[in-house]
Amino acid sequence: MKSLKENLQKAHIVIIGSGIIGKFNALELSELGLQVTIIDPTEIQNSSYAALGLLMGNMYQKRKGRSWALRKQSIELWPQWITFLQKFNSELNIEKPLIQLTTNEEKFKKLEKFIYENNDQNLQILEKDSIFIKNINKAFQTQNIKGMISFKDGRINPFSLLQTLDKCLRHKKINFLEEEIVKIRKLNSQWISTTRNNENIKSDMVILCNSLKAVDLIDSIISPNITLKPVLGQAMEIDINEAEVNLLSLPKQFNINGINIIPKSKNKLIIGSTDEYSTNPEENTFEKLTNFLDKKPYWLMKGKISKKWYGIRSRPDGQPSPIMKNFTDGLIICTGFYKNGILLAPACSKWVANEIKNYLF
Numbered sequence: 167m168k169s170l171k172e173n174l175q176k177a178h179i180v181i182i183g184s185g186i187i188g189k190f191n192a193l194e195l196s197e198l199g200l201q202v203t204i205i206d207p208t209e210i211q212n213s214s215y216a217a218l219g220l221l222m223g224n225m226y227q228k229r230k231g232r233s234w235a236l237r238k239q240s241i242e243l244w245p246q247w248i249t250f251l252q253k254f255n256s257e258l259n260i261e262k263p264l265i266q267l268t269t270n271e272e273k274f275k276k277l278e279k280f281i282y283e284n285n286d287q288n289l290q291i292l293e294k295d296s297i298f299i300k301n302i303n304k305a306f307q308t309q310n311i312k313g314m315i316s317f318k319d320g321r322i323n324p325f326s327l328l329q330t331l332d333k334c335l336r337h338k339k340i341n342f343l344e345e346e347i348v349k350i351r352k353l354n355s356q357w358i359s360t361t362r363n364n365e366n367i368k369s370d371m372v373i374l375c376n377s378l379k380a381v382d383l384i385d386s387i388i389s390p391n392i393t394l395k396p397v398l399g400q401a402m403e404i405d406i407n408e409a410e411v412n413l414l415s416l417p418k419q420f421n422i423n424g425i426n427i428i429p430k431s432k433n434k435l436i437i438g439s440t441d442e443y444s445t446n447p448e449e450n451t452f453e454k455l456t457n458f459l460d461k462k463p464y465w466l467m468k469g470k471i472s473k474k475w476y477g478i479r480s481r482p483d484g485q486p487s488p489i490m491k492n493f494t495d496g497l498i499i500c501t502g503f504y505k506n507g508i509l510l511a512p513a514c515s516k517w518v519a520n521e522i523k524n525y526l527f
């Protein structure tokens with residue numbers, strides 16, 4: 167009988183989709199010594215490139231179930247991945263802390279209860295006299311903002327992360343094919359992935375990380391009972407032309423009433439993201455993204471959009487996100503990430519690696 171090591175080294179795995187999930191899986195599997203090919207016609211428009219990179223793990227208020235388990239594992243794995251990836255980009259880091267704010271008294275009470283019940287030193291209520299709250303109140307001309315700070319959560323720059331992963335995957339000699347897969351099928355003991363140019367790629371296993379299109383590829387071979395809905399998310403960079411406001415006096419990343427805010431310089435900030443159940447961006451992005459307070463501060467009202475972008479995420483209909491399923495015949499689906507793909511990538515690729523080890527042995 168062949169050893170696990172021999173089986174792993176011989177096996178060829180095809181990963182369809184090269185967003186954050188495809189890339190993380192490729193890296194995790196190459197670390198096991200597997201031969202990996204990752205296939206994607208164009209990654210530049212995927213949702214991973216649109217992400218803001220907030221890692222909201224510890225501040226997640228539900229402390230049981232699969233969603234929490236995946237977050238918990240990802241929080242533990244992220245520091246190890248950062249150390250590993252820093253060999254390829256010494257500047258890659260997670261900027262901490264992360265602040266969640268609300269003007270809604272009921273939501274604040276829930277935050278207080280959550281923090282009281284969890285007794286975690288890394289999660290704290292932000293008192294009215296904290297420097298963060300004072301600076302936010304001053305800049306946003308508010309008095310009723312309250313919230314919590316998570317010292318373990320933060321933000322990774324998604325563009326930098328994706329570029330670093332690419333560098334690492336090239337170093338690991340992972341095959342990359344710039345093609346669209348239009349069909350997959352099983353022939354004898356092998357999987358055949360057919361490209362739009364009619365090229366057939368053989369592999370022992372296929373991992374579907376191609377978001378909305380994943381279901382199209384498996385519909386004809388199994389009845390997956392999975393529906394993925396597109397949820398478009400928009401974000402924008404705004405230039406503030408106001409000498410009195412210094413955005414750098416604000417925390418590095420924070421969320422007010424569900425909207426994420428990332429000051430980039432003294433007079434530039436990123437705001438995101440919308441939730442649009444559609445594939446075409448709505449027109450009124452500025453309004454949607456800046457209406458998170460009863461009264462908009464004057465400088466934000468006068469702000470000018472300098473960049474605007476969007477990404478289409480896939481949200482499972484009728485079941486929790488993400489979809490992680492092993493169809494047992496060498497076919498795995500790991501997609502439907504909706505909001506937290508960047509955060510959850512380490513835990514989900516670990517799950518895929520374990521499934522593969524079990525299948526090949």
Ligand SMILES: Cc1cc2nc3c(=O)[nH]c(=O)nc-3n(C[C@H](O)[C@H](O)[C@H](O)COP(=O)(O)OP(=O)(O)OC[C@H]3O[C@@H](n4cnc5c(N)ncnc54)[C@H](O)[C@@H]3O)c2cc1C
Nearest residue numbers: 183185186187212213214218219220347399477507508509
């Ligand atoms: C505006 C915005 C802000 C966000 N902010 C955050 C955040 O702060 N934190 C966070 O954790 N998450 C955030 N997200 C969510 C996060 O971006 C997604 O959960 C994550 O990117 C999903 O990654 P993915 O690899 O599954 O999908 P994608 O990045 O969409 O990649 C799927 C890939 O599959 C490829 N593909 C499709 N069909 C085929 C085919 N037939 N053959 C080959 N390839 C194919 C596509 O070209 C694409 O490159 C945000 C999303 C948006 C839109």
